[in-house]
Amino acid sequence: MDYQQLAQDVVSAAMRAGADEAEVYLQTGDEFDVNVRLGEVETLTQAGAKGLGLRVFVDKRMAFASTTDFDGDVINDMVKTTVQLARSASRDRYNGLPDPGSGPGRPGPVPHLDLYDRTIADLTTAEKIEMARESEAAAFEFDRRITNSYGASFSNSSGMSIIANSNGILYTNSSTRCGIGCAPLAEEDGSKEVGSYGSVRRFLRQLESPESVGREAAGRAVRKLGARKVETQKVPVVFEWSVAPILWGAVFSALDGDNIHRGMSFLKKKLNKRVGSHLVTLIDDPLMPSGIGSMPFDGEGVLTRCKVVVDEGILKMHFYDARTARKYGAQPTGNARRGYSGIPSVGPTNFYLRQTDVSPEEIIRGISNGFYVTETMGHGVSVVTGDFSVGASGMWIKDGELAYPVHEVTIAGNMLDMMQNVEQVANDAKFMSLVVSPTFKITEMTVSGR
Amino acid sequence: MEQRAGKPDDTFAELGLAALLPKDAIEELLSAALSRGGDFAEVYIQRSKSTSIPLEERKIRSAEMRVGQGVGIRVLSGEKTGYAYSDRLDMGSLLESARTAAYIAAGPSVERPVNVTAQLAPDYYTVRVDPASYPVAEKISLVKRANKAAYAYDHRIKQVDVSFSDIEREIIVANSDGLWIGDLQTMVRIRVSCLAAQKGISRTGSYGGGGRIGMEWFDRVSPEDVAREAARVAVVQLDAVPAPAGCMPVVIKNAWGGVLLHEAVGHGLEADFIRKGMSIYTGRVGEKVAADVCTLVDDGTVPNARGTINIDDEGTPGQRNVLVENGVLKGYMTDRLNGKLLGLPLTGNGRRQSYHDYPIPRMTCFFMEAGDSDPEEIVKSVDRGVYAAYFSGGQVDITNGNFTFSITEGYLIENGKLTAPIRGATLVGNGPDILTKITMVGSDRALDPGIGDCGKAGQAVPTTVGMPTVKVSEMTVGGTATE
Numbered sequence: 019m020d021y022q023q024l025a026q027d028v029v030s031a032a033m034r035a036g037a038d039e040a041e042v043y044l045q046t047g048d049e050f051d052v053n054v055r056l057g058e059v060e061t062l063t064q065a066g067a068k069g070l071g072l073r074v075f076v077d078k079r080m081a082f083a084s085t086t087d088f089d090g091d092v093i094n095d096m097v098k099t100t101v102q103l104a105r106s107a108s109r110d111r112y113n114g115l116p117d118p119g120s121g122p123g124r125p126g127p128v129p130h131l132d133l134y135d136r137t138i139a140d141l142t143t144a145e146k147i148e149m150a151r152e153s154e155a156a157a158f159e160f161d162r163r164i165t166n167s168y169g170a171s172f173s174n175s176s177g178m179s180i181i182a183n184s185n186g187i188l189y190t191n192s193s194t195r196c197g198i199g200c201a202p203l204a205e206e207d208g209s210k211e212v213g214s215y216g217s218v219r220r221f222l223r224q225l226e227s228p229e230s231v232g233r234e235a236a237g238r239a240v241r242k243l244g245a246r247k248v249e250t251q252k253v254p255v256v257f258e259w260s261v262a263p264i265l266w267g268a269v270f271s272a273l274d275g276d277n278i279h280r281g282m283s284f285l286k287k288k289l290n291k292r293v294g295s296h297l298v299t300l301i302d303d304p305l306m307p308s309g310i311g312s313m314p315f316d317g318e319g320v321l322t323r324c325k326v327v328v329d330e331g332i333l334k335m336h337f338y339d340a341r342t343a344r345k346y347g348a349q350p351t352g353n354a355r356r357g358y359s360g361i362p363s364v365g366p367t368n369f370y371l372r373q374t375d376v377s378p379e380e381i382i383r384g385i386s387n388g389f390y391v392t393e394t395m396g397h398g399v400s401v402v403t404g405d406f407s408v409g410a411s412g413m414w415i416k417d418g419e420l421a422y423p424v425h426e427v428t429i430a431g432n433m434l435d436m437m438q439n440v441e442q443v444a445n446d447a448k449f450m451s452l453v454v455s456p457t458f459k460i461t462e463m464t465v466s467g468r
Numbered sequence: 469m470e471q472r473a474g475k476p477d478d479t480f481a482e483l484g485l486a487a488l489l490p491k492d493a494i495e496e497l498l499s500a501a502l503s504r505g506g507d508f509a510e511v512y513i514q515r516s517k518s519t520s521i522p523l524e525e526r527k528i529r530s531a532e533m534r535v536g537q538g539v540g541i542r543v544l545s546g547e548k549t550g551y552a553y554s555d556r557l558d559m560g561s562l563l564e565s566a567r568t569a570a571y572i573a574a575g576p577s578v579e580r581p582v583n584v585t586a587q588l589a590p591d592y593y594t595v596r597v598d599p600a601s602y603p604v605a606e607k608i609s610l611v612k613r614a615n616k617a618a619y620a621y622d623h624r625i626k627q628v629d630v631s632f633s634d635i636e637r638e639i640i641v642a643n644s645d646g647l648w649i650g651d652l653q654t655m656v657r658i659r660v661s662c663l664a665a666q667k668g669i670s671r672t673g674s675y676g677g678g679g680r681i682g683m684e685w686f687d688r689v690s691p692e693d694v695a696r697e698a699a700r701v702a703v704v705q706l707d708a709v710p711a712p713a714g715c716m717p718v719v720i721k722n723a724w725g726g727v728l729l730h731e732a733v734g735h736g737l738e739a740d741f742i743r744k745g746m747s748i749y750t751g752r753v754g755e756k757v758a759a760d761v762c763t764l765v766d767d768g769t770v771p772n773a774r775g776t777i778n779i780d781d782e783g784t785p786g787q788r789n790v791l792v793e794n795g796v797l798k799g800y801m802t803d804r805l806n807g808k809l810l811g812l813p814l815t816g817n818g819r820r821q822s823y824h825d826y827p828i829p830r831m832t833c834f835f836m837e838a839g840d841s842d843p844e845e846i847v848k849s850v851d852r853g854v855y856a857a858y859f860s861g862g863q864v865d866i867t868n869g870n871f872t873f874s875i876t877e878g879y880l881i882e883n884g885k886l887t888a889p890i891r892g893a894t895l896v897g898n899g900p901d902i903l904t905k906i907t908m909v910g911s912d913r914a915l916d917p918g919i920g921d922c923g924k925a926g927q928a929v930p931t932t933v934g935m936p937t938v939k940v941s942e943m944t945v946g947g948t949a950t951e
Contacts, residue, residue: 055744061549061826064568068555069536080530086555087537099533106604108527143571166745203746203867212746212867245868250714250950280525280627281670282663359534395863396872398894398946402663402672405892407711407946409863409872426870428894428946430713466713466946 019088021046022190025182028072028093033184035101037074039115040184043317044070045358047177052143054150055169062143069358072096076104078113084359116320116340118185122350123340125187126321128314132307133193135221138174146172149198149228156232157202161240168201168212170232187319195310196222198231204239213239218450220308238392241413245423247467248414254388255429255463256381258412259446261394262455266300266371268433270453271401273327274364275336279346284404284434285333293333294437297374297458300328302337304352304367311369311452315352317362322352327369331438337364370447370454378444378457383418389465390415391429404433410465427467436460485586485640485650488513489539493559494642498582500566501543502644505575508544508804509566509582510643512781513537514823517600518635523611525627531604538823541565544805545573551826584648589778590785592769595654595682599634602683607632610658614691618662621699624706626670627663630695632656634683641783649783655774655930656685657919660695664702671708671891673701673877677917680930681772689917701858701877704889711878711893711947717853718895718943719846719881723914724858726933730834730922731862731871732899733757733764737791737799738817738829738924739806741866748869748900749797757797758903761839764792766801768816768832774918775833775932782818782827789815795903803829821927828925835934839909843937846908848884854945855879855886856895869899894946902940910937 025042032040046068053061070093071084081104083096116123154170174196182188199216215235217226226234257265269285277283285293304322306312315321318340327335338346339354339362355365382390395409407430413420444457485491494511501509515537522529539562540553550572552565599607611630618628633656640650657678664671675698677689720728733749741747749757758764768777768786777786782804790798802810803818806829819830847855855878862873875893879886915934922931 055547059548059572061551062572063551063553063826065551065553065565065824067538067553067824082530082532084534085536087535092535096533096535103531103533103604106608107529107531110527110529168744168746210748210867212865242868247944252950280663281665282627282672359536361530361532393865395865395870395896396874396894397860397863398872398874398892400672400892402670403891407874407892407894407948409870409894409896409946411870425868426896426898426944428713428872428896428944430711430892430894430946430948432948464713464946464948464950466944468715468944 021180022188024088025180026188028070028097029182029184031094031097032072032074032101035097037076037101039075041073041115042070042182043356043358044180045177047175049175050146051171051173052147052150053169053171054147054154055167057151059147060169071358072100073361074100074104075114076101078109078111079104079107080113081107082361112341112345114340115183115185116318116350122320123185128189129305131305131312131314133220133312135194138194138196138222153198153200153228153232156229157200157236160233160236163204163206163240163243164202164236165205166203170200173197181315181319183319189315189319191314193220195220196225198225198228200232200235202236202239204243206243209243211239211242213237213242218310220310242411242423245411245425247426248424248465249468250466252462252464254385254459254461256388256390256457256459258390258392259448259455259457261391262458263451263453264394264399265433265436266369266455267453268399268401270366270369273336275338275342275346275348277401278336282402284402288333291333292331293434294328294331295440296330297440297443298328298331298437299372300369301326301372302367302369306368309368310450311367313367317354317356320350320352320354322367325351339364366452368449368454369452371443371456373445373447373456374443375445376442378446381442381444381457381459382415382420385415386417388415389424390420406431406433406436427465429463429465431463485648488515488640491584494648495582495584497541497562497566498642498644499580500563501541501570502580503577504570504573505578506543506545506570506573508644510542510641510782512540512823513640514637516635516637518633520631520633521607521611523615523630526615528608528611539565540823541569542826543569543572547809548572549805549826553823582644584642584646587647587649589649589651592776592778592786593680593772597683599654599656599683600636610686610691614658614660614695617692618660618695618699621696622703624664624666624703625662625699626665629661632658639781643783647783649779651778653680654682655680656683658691658694659919660698662699662702664706666706669706671702671705673698673705675701676919679772679774679918680776704877705891708889708891710949711890712945712949713947715942715944717850718940718945719850719853719855720938720940721857722910722912722935722937724916724933725856726835726916726935727859727862727873729764729836729935730831730933731864731873732897732902734831734834735864736866736869736899737801739800739802739810739812740829742800743806743810747866753797753799755797756795757900758792758795759906760795761909762792762795762903762906763790763837765790765837766817766831766834770833770915770932773833773915773932774920774930777816777832780816780818781820784814784816784818786832787816801829801831803827819929821929825927830924830929831922831931833915833932833934835913835915836936838911838913838936841908841910843910843912846910846937846939847881847886849908849939850881851883853881854890855881864899870896871899872896890947892947896944896946902943905941906938907941908939912936
């Protein structure tokens with residue numbers, strides 16, 4: 019089936035049915051996933067899927083529908099129903115596709131971002147199983163205290179997204195992704211701890227080796243053994259790179275222009291003001307070659323660009339989609355993210371804290387009594403108030419060294435204070451998720467324990 | 469599928485089931501799935517249709533409709549699972565999926581004919597007013613009523629978001645043991661979030677409700693009731709003080725408080741973690757794992773509750789299972805694979821998010837039974853501590869039992885009385901440890917209002933939690949206020 023043609027046909031059908039503006043977002047994809055446990059294949063999943071989402075505007079009223087069934091009659095019915103449905107929504111003069119003409123919705127050339135690895139398709143199932151096996155085996159070899167395992171996995175997927183709209187936009191983007199993960203269990207003196215680690219990339223050649231993933235996971239399990247609770251106290255807290263994105267993810271949501279202008283953000287009324295220490299430079303870069311969050315165009319068909327969001331502590335911008343940009347007199351920032359089954363909403367692409375040349379070891383060496391956090395738990399982060407309180411585990415820092423494991427405590431503070439108290443930033447960012455951060459140190463937070 | 473349940477007539481049952489995929493096609497797929505050996509094969513068909521209506525800033529933001537369908541085919545061979553799915557329902561695509569799943573058994577080609585027989589599911593969720601045929605304009609009117617009531621509650625309410633959604637999910641399960649059964653699962657849900665602001669301070673409150681029920685849910689609870697509760701929480705929070713930090717007694721209010729047990733105990737009783745020896749509750753049936761006052765139940769049969777299931781996603785009827793009785797561990801929650809490997813009976817807990825996923829053991833309605841303490845007496849018994857009323861959800865590490873959950877409405881307890889509201893508090897604890905520290909159990913057992921989902925292994929399923937008011941003698945409260 020010619021999916022580009024289908025997307026355009028559905029847009030045309032919606033216009034004929036009475037829409038003033040119409041947009042189709044179509045996705046197809048294949049996925050493979052194998053999990054090996056104790057050396058044997060435990061689960062193997064292989065499948066393909068597709069879906070189409072239609073957004074229409076009638077008299078500045080919006081409706082949306084999605085389907086996984088591309089049968090002609092099903093789609094015809096859906097188009098008619100959606101146009102009907104739009105009449106029941108509220109009129110909002112800011113509604114509509116990104117402005118065409120000379121606006122952000124004008125068609126343009128789609129940059130090539132190197133997001134598709136053709137070599138993944140050449141891997142046999144046996145080779146994928148072997149990688150998962152090697153990873154788990156490396157975990158068991160790492161330490162005799164590794165006694166059990168949740169398993170190790172290899173997965174890969176490929177996908178294509180097409181956006182077509184009634185302003186003449188027709189863009190296609192294809193991408194791949196592959197990953198190795200491992201979750202061994204360590205045991206000693208009745209203490210049982212799981213450690214997990216994974217590597218995710220767009221290209222096979224960028225993936226960490228199965229052995230290094232296994233060893234890293236095993237190291238994470240073993241170092242948790244014998245964890246204890248500490249006294250309640252205020253100390254310097256270091257967020258390891260693996261948990262550091264928790265802060266910047268909340269900051270991103272707080273910078274959604276809609277939240278800012280509705281008074282639902284702890285970062286409201288801070289544009290061009292200091293919100294962080296001079297070490298806080300935050301960048302959203304959708305054009306990073308082979309980046310996990312990279313995308314040449316966003317979920318509304320706006321071509322994307324790299325933005326410095328916070329520059330050495332000074333807030334430079336908010337994020338907008340087409341509607342919120344019109345409403346608040348701004349430009350869309352190319353951050354509309356979506357799947358076929360949802361309407362676009364503002365989200366991060368490759369959103370990261372800029373790293374420095376300091377190593378995490380140097381940061382730890384400078385702390386006489388503090389907490390090195392390697393895992394956080396729970397949902398105690400409020401974008402509205404800035405309150406931050408989560409369960410945490412990790413290592414206690416004593417005299418510049420990681421002394422012993424700690425668990426069953428919480429760390430709490432206010433996010434604006436935390437940003438302003440970012441005292442050191444390390445050099446160890448790993449670009450494996452949409453929000454990325456190197457390890458960093460906050461001058462002081464409340465650790466609650468015994 | 470209209471003739472599904474409650475009509476004891478096999479012909480009707482079969483007519484409904486066959487509407488999506490005829491009997492001979494299902495049997496052919498099951499045979500193909502077993503063509504390389506394999507102990508067990510299963511075909512899972514799902515079709516869903518949903519509506520959602522979000523409101524923001526006094527406007528109906530959009531009217532949304534989603535339809536989806538697909539088939540998942542699973543083959544079990546020893547401890548191995550082969551799984552393939554497709555959103556194409558033509559026989560060619562389905563046979564390809566069946567052969568892909570069959571690959572896991574890796575044996576020589578075999579012929580194994582399969583015969584399935586239609587069976588009827590129980591019926592724990594009668595729907596009187598079908599949301600699918602309920603006018604969109606009426607749904608919009610419910611949303612607007614909620615919006616109006618939230619603003620009317622207090623002049624300090626500055627922002628209101630409302631969303632209504634309904635879903636009709638039709639599932640059919642057939643397997644190589646001859647089972648062929650289906651269920652029609654209808655759910656409605658409304659959520660209201662409010663922002664209250666005063667003197668530069670902004671606070672939020674949210675509330676919602678619903679269940680496996682039709683539009684008649686709104687006869688029990690009005691949109692205004694839901695909105696006023698959300699607004700009340702937001703306004704209360706305006707006076708909130710920073711939560712204390714440290715170890716202290718915690719009184720947990722009934723209903724939503726069940727999140728505590730869902731995280732602290734529930735997940736650890738799921739049979740996949742037990743079989744793999746990953747759960748702290750592995751091999752402990754018959755042992756004392758909690759205080760005498762604790763009886764914990766997972767019940768898939770609570771009428772119209774969000775977590776209830778007529779059948780699970782492997783076709784096993786929903787059941788009431790007592791897991792901990794007076795502090796003693798009685799059993800685990802199973803799916804077919806783990807139940808069989810552990811030699812345990814099926815409990816009706818094999819669930820999945822959609823045809824994209826193979827089933828795993830999951831909770832349905834997990835709650836603690838009532839005790840005999842007066843909830844007011846429980847609060848009175850505490851000199852200095854925290855009262856936790858609402859939560860935003862929790863998380864657990866199955867292997868060591870550590871869990872956390874966040875309070876969205878809570879108060880200080882001082883000299884046996886609730887005093888200032890607190891903000892920014894997370895509770896942490898260790899499951900087995902907390903169970904021995906539950907010292908008082910109230911007589912007021914209740915279930916949550918019906919908006920919860922539980923996530924595990926990337927799959928979200930609707931669940932219900934419940935609890936009476938309880939006192940935990942000591943727990944770590946993660947605020948910022950140190951003494």
